[in-house]
Amino acid sequence: MTAPHPALRLFLRRLSLRSRLTEEEQRAILAMRGHVGQALPNRDIVPPGHRVDHSCLVAEGLAGRFGQLPDGMRQITAIYIPGDMCDLHSAMLPRVEWALQALSAPLTYVKIPHGELLRVSRAYPAVAEAFWRDCVVDASIIAQWVVSLGRRSAVARAAHLLCEMALRIESAGQGTRTTFDFPATQIHVADALGITAVHMNRVVRSLRQRGVLAWTGRTIRILDWDALVHIGSFDEGYLEFHPDAERRPM
Amino acid sequence: MTAPHPALRLFLRRLSLRSRLTEEEQRAILAMRGHVGQALPNRDIVPPGHRVDHSCLVAEGLAGRFGQLPDGMRQITAIYIPGDMCDLHSAMLPRVEWALQALSAPLTYVKIPHGELLRVSRAYPAVAEAFWRDCVVDASIIAQWVVSLGRRSAVARAAHLLCEMALRIESAGQGTRTTFDFPATQIHVADALGITAVHMNRVVRSLRQRGVLAWTGRTIRILDWDALVHIGSFDEGYLEFHPDAERRPM
DNA sequence: CGGAAAGTTGACGTCGATCAATTCCAGTGG
DNA sequence: CCACTGGAATTGATCGACGTCAACTTTCCG
Numbered sequence: 001m002t003a004p005h006p007a008l009r010l011f012l013r014r015l016s017l018r019s020r021l022t023e024e025e026q027r028a029i030l031a032m033r034g035h036v037g038q039a040l041p042n043r044d045i046v047p048p049g050h051r052v053d054h055s056c057l058v059a060e061g062l063a064g065r066f067g068q069l070p071d072g073m074r075q076i077t078a079i080y081i082p083g084d085m086c087d088l089h090s091a092m093l094p095r096v097e098w099a100l101q102a103l104s105a106p107l108t109y110v111k112i113p114h115g116e117l118l119r120v121s122r123a124y125p126a127v128a129e130a131f132w133r134d135c136v137v138d139a140s141i142i143a144q145w146v147v148s149l150g151r152r153s154a155v156a157r158a159a160h161l162l163c164e165m166a167l168r169i170e171s172a173g174q175g176t177r178t179t180f181d182f183p184a185t186q187i188h189v190a191d192a193l194g195i196t197a198v199h200m201n202r203v204v205r206s207l208r209q210r211g212v213l214a215w216t217g218r219t220i221r222i223l224d225w226d227a228l229v230h231i232g233s234f235d236e237g238y239l240e241f242h243p244d245a246e247r248r249p250m
Numbered sequence: 251m252t253a254p255h256p257a258l259r260l261f262l263r264r265l266s267l268r269s270r271l272t273e274e275e276q277r278a279i280l281a282m283r284g285h286v287g288q289a290l291p292n293r294d295i296v297p298p299g300h301r302v303d304h305s306c307l308v309a310e311g312l313a314g315r316f317g318q319l320p321d322g323m324r325q326i327t328a329i330y331i332p333g334d335m336c337d338l339h340s341a342m343l344p345r346v347e348w349a350l351q352a353l354s355a356p357l358t359y360v361k362i363p364h365g366e367l368l369r370v371s372r373a374y375p376a377v378a379e380a381f382w383r384d385c386v387v388d389a390s391i392i393a394q395w396v397v398s399l400g401r402r403s404a405v406a407r408a409a410h411l412l413c414e415m416a417l418r419i420e421s422a423g424q425g426t427r428t429t430f431d432f433p434a435t436q437i438h439v440a441d442a443l444g445i446t447a448v449h450m451n452r453v454v455r456s457l458r459q460r461g462v463l464a465w466t467g468r469t470i471r472i473l474d475w476d477a478l479v480h481i482g483s484f485d486e487g488y489l490e491f492h493p494d495a496e497r498r499p500m
Numbered sequence: 501c502g503g504a505a506a507g508t509t510g511a512c513g514t515c516g517a518t519c520a521a522t523t524c525c526a527g528t529g530g
Numbered sequence: 531c532c533a534c535t536g537g538a539a540t541t542g543a544t545c546g547a548c549g550t551c552a553a554c555t556t557t558c559c560g
Contacts, residue, residue, distance in 0.1 A: 132342055
């Protein structure tokens with residue numbers, strides 16, 4: 001038996017942030033088999049309108065979930081970091097209506113067949129609930145994006161997203177909340193915030209000039225965390241860290 | 251044994267749109283016990299920042315999930331119709347960060363204890379997956395809202411939402427896609443679309459003048475479905491109707 | 501060293517916000 | 531039966547955030 005892929009350990013770490021799993025359940029998750037893949041930005045890893053039979057686990061880099069409009073405009077509806085199973089939900093709804101693309105060059109990911117995921121989740125009810133809970137956390141994050149897009153200014157939206165990414169990256173052990181690798185372009189972030197690349201640039205400039213942010217190349221340094229939290233009126237509650245003692249199946 | 255509440259039958263109907271359940275599993279769902287509640291708009295049914303021990307199933311009327319900002323602005327992140335279990339996800343994450351409010355006067359709902367939901371889902375893996383899938387469908391809808399808020403104009407957003415509500419209401423057996431009861435106010439819809447009530451009114455006027463929509467009192471009549479679909483560049487795929495033959499646990 | 505993609509900046513236009521009335525309507529009490 | 535009331539709907543005038551268009555510069559990578 002070969003060693004599990006490091007990305008699976010990250011995935012287990014993410015699950016363990018919100019769900020308690022026994023040794024055995026953890027072993028079962030780590031034992032899932034998959035195929036490693038690589039991808040470059042601007043080409044679909046998962047194309048919309050098709051049926052998929054596997055979920056993609058980010059191993060290295062960033063991935064984004066894209067909604068497309070007939071006029072060519074696109075909107076990112078989720079950003080995934082290492083340890084995120086981008087489309088765990090496709091195990092329940094295998095016909096997908098969105099696209100998955102790399103936001104970094106390169107992106108490394110592991111394709112886990114739905115068969116593996118369902119086998120483990122059906123063998124261990126606690127794993128099924130951990131997967132279910134993971135999807136719920138994803139939905140909770142998307143709901144916050146709705147709030148941002150609906151009611152926050154462009155600068156506030158940017159600040160909020162940066163806070164979110166900082167904490168998620170920190171909790172995944174991929175950096176600290178004030179200094180982390182962020183290989184996406186301003187264009188990608190603009191597509192996530194629902195603004196144009198031009199305006200995104202002005203937003204970044206504004207945050208830079210206020211001495212809140214330093215964003216050079218692929219690294220982001222947050223120089224004034226409290227200010228950023230304030231600008232984005234950020235409240236980390238929705239990220240749902242901290243597993244709950246009562247969440248074990250009986 | 252008393253008869254199950256009619257709302258439970260609607261809920262089962264909703265689940266059955268996407269998941270296949272055996273007779274026994276269906277009976278187990280219908281056997282869940284709950285307490286009926288009523289609510290008026292503008293008062294929290296579920297307040298944010300608290301732990302809940304039950305999920306709310308809409309029986310009659312409309313409910314909305316609200317995100318709140320410090321400055322008092324609010325954004326609706328989901329609209330629920332009869333048969334929707336508003337916060338089924340709270341069974342997995344009982345500490346909620348949003349509020350639930352009535353969008354109609356009155357709203358009737360059934361509070362189902364998490365204990366009941368978890369008991370049934372742990373007894374029947376297929377039910378657990380049906381619940382999981384239901385949450386995934388909710389997330390899929392929210393993701394479309396992100397696309398709307400990020401990249402569509404106000405009129406397009408309104409048209410898209412109306413199409414969505416029409417199909418959801420039709421599939422719940424509460425009307426047809428062209429004529430249905432919609433007891434929410436323009437203010438509520440504005441809060442869902444991320445625009446002001448004033449502009450919402452102009453949007454409605456525009457759709458009315460184009461002969462697409464008639465919205466009088468609590469009834470909506472869509473006079474030109476194709477036009478509405480076109481204006482909102484609406485594609486119903488994300489609503490995920492039609493259960494899938496391969497979705498049964500083995 | 502050359503080319504493409506990303507980043508950056510300015511000028512100008514527009515969609516939707518804001519402010520401020522006014523009208524409509526259901527419910528309520530006299 | 532009618533005045534009264536408060537929320538919703540409606541409309542106009544004005545303003546500002548962000549989009550659009552069009553350069554130009556920097557960075558990256560072969």
